Amino acid sequence: xAGFRSRSSGLYALRPExxxxxxxxxxxxxIRRSPHFADGVFQNPGGPARTRPSGSTAxxxxxxxxRAARTLRAPAAPIPVHPxxxxxxxxxxxxxxxxxxxxxxxxxxxxxxxxxxxxxxxxERCSPFPFAGPRRLHPVPLPLAALGPVDxxxxxxxxxxxxDLPTIKALAGTDTLFAVPLGVGAHLERWGVxxxxxxELDWHEETKVGGLTLTATPARHFCGRALRNTxxxxxxxxxxxxxxxxxxxxxxxxxxxxxxxxxxxxxxxDATMIQVGAYSEFxxxxxxxPEEGVRAHLDLxxxxxxxxxxxxxxxxxxxxxxxxxxxxxxxxxxxxxxxxAVAFPRPGEPFEPTGELPVEPWWRAVSGPLARPWRRPGxxxxxxxxxxxxxxxxxxx
Numbered sequence: 001x002a003g004f005r006s007r008s009s010g011l012y013a014l015r016p017e018x019x020x021x022x023x024x025x026x027x028x029x030x031i032r033r034s035p036h037f038a039d040g041v042f043q044n045p046g047g048p049a050r051t052r053p054s055g056s057t058a059x060x061x062x063x064x065x066x067r068a069a070r071t072l073r074a075p076a077a078p079i080p081v082h083p084x085x086x087x088x089x090x091x092x093x094x095x096x097x098x099x100x101x102x103x104x105x106x107x108x109x110x111x112x113x114x115x116x117x118x119x120x121x122x123x124e125r126c127s128p129f130p131f132a133g134p135r136r137l138h139p140v141p142l143p144l145a146a147l148g149p150v151d152x153x154x155x156x157x158x159x160x161x162x163x164d165l166p167t168i169k170a171l172a173g174t175d176t177l178f179a180v181p182l183g184v185g186a187h188l189e190r191w192g193v194x195x196x197x198x199x200e201l202d203w204h205e206e207t208k209v210g211g212l213t214l215t216a217t218p219a220r221h222f223c224g225r226a227l228r229n230t231x232x233x234x235x236x237x238x239x240x241x242x243x244x245x246x247x248x249x250x251x252x253x254x255x256x257x258x259x260x261x262x263x264x265x266x267x268x269x270d271a272t273m274i275q276v277g278a279y280s281e282f283x284x285x286x287x288x289x290p291e292e293g294v295r296a297h298l299d300l301x302x303x304x305x306x307x308x309x310x311x312x313x314x315x316x317x318x319x320x321x322x323x324x325x326x327x328x329x330x331x332x333x334x335x336x337x338x339x340x341a342v343a344f345p346r347p348g349e350p351f352e353p354t355g356e357l358p359v360e361p362w363w364r365a366v367s368g369p370l371a372r373p374w375r376r377p378g379x380x381x382x383x384x385x386x387x388x389x390x391x392x393x394x395x396x397x
Contacts, residue, residue, distance in 0.1 A: 018128035018165045019226040020158065020187030023233065027200075031183050031232060034202050036218075041231035045218045046256045049285035072323035077366040079138035079315065082349035086146050095352045097245040097270055102141055103316035103347040105162055107249065107273050108150075112242030114212040117150045118249045118273065119162040120171070126161035126317055128225065133160070134317040137324070141348020144170055152177040152199075152209045156251025157235035158184050158223050161317055165191060179207060179214050183233035187225070203236060215239040217262045219253035221286050239266040245354075248272040248300055252313065254285045255292040259299035268301045270308070271343075271353035277314025277327040287313075287320075290330035294338055305340040308353035315347065315363070325367035332361060 023031055031037055084100065093110050100108040105119040122144045127133020144167065153176055156162050163184070171178075172192040177199060180188065185200040199207040201216040208214075216236040223233040238249045239262070248262070248269045263269075276293035288296060290311070297309045314327035328344065335342040343357040351358050 021190040023183045023186045075366040082346040084348040095354045100350040105312045121164040122167040123164040150176045155180045181234035181236040220256045221252045259296045263300035273310045275313040276311045278319040291334045294334045325363045
């Protein structure tokens, strides 16, 4: 822990380094000028979003502490991690576009000769403390240094499972650029990232990195790292467009009609990376279910199936009451109903979205059985000739 002078009290106080820093000075002045900042906080598209669990606290606790459900929130055996090598990533993608999912929302995107690292989290816990908080359910697929040179690190928002102190400090020692939402630069400066290596953007602003255009686009979420959440740092989704390919990273977001507008302005996309884990009926405004994730992808593609969908924000940390494998299973079914191609790589497995996709439901071999099916009412009846084993979301063993 390190001492600092509190801007509000003028007294010295102890503050964990992982809390980062609050925006101040010209950065805070720019935040106040943002059209998305009002009444002292950043505003969500589509109106206020509930950022705390809604409904009955007793019901939430009952759901979260249920013994059978708690068992299913972790894999029943070690998660298979793809043995990616330095040589794998040193070889240029044949199609000009390659994605490597490192787990949760961390993705290395190689786009038309540029290398973009989205929301890198290589730490053991997504927490301000090394001894407490959600711990990784699988090891990192490869060391951070083994990724090779990265042109730009893109951060969606400042929550611990997206902005990781040890990872940022390691990257601060390289010559990579950082593209972050408005206000998030205050954290990075405190952790040693020089101001001239940061591009801090409001929604709809863009920056160039080599031949790549990065655009910060709206999302429906919230921010905060310290005990007092000032809502003074923005959250964003991101578009990365090269001469020949374009991709979209959702960050964390609830479903909203803005996906259609983003798709109309920047799509269609060769690949989208869509948050589909850590959802709950207790916080429906700020995270998407797999069905909503498929709907968001279709919105981004102009209302029809196209490109590849990579589900992110699942599999690595236990952050919600749902079963660990549920996002993968439900995404598989929801996408099949819409005829949408989905990539299901193991953590660390590179793939080219415009080529052959990894589609094996690898989680089934290490998951307990899921309690209820995804399929909408009417789907099961239409599959009356299908055996019970085919409908069992635990999959074939």
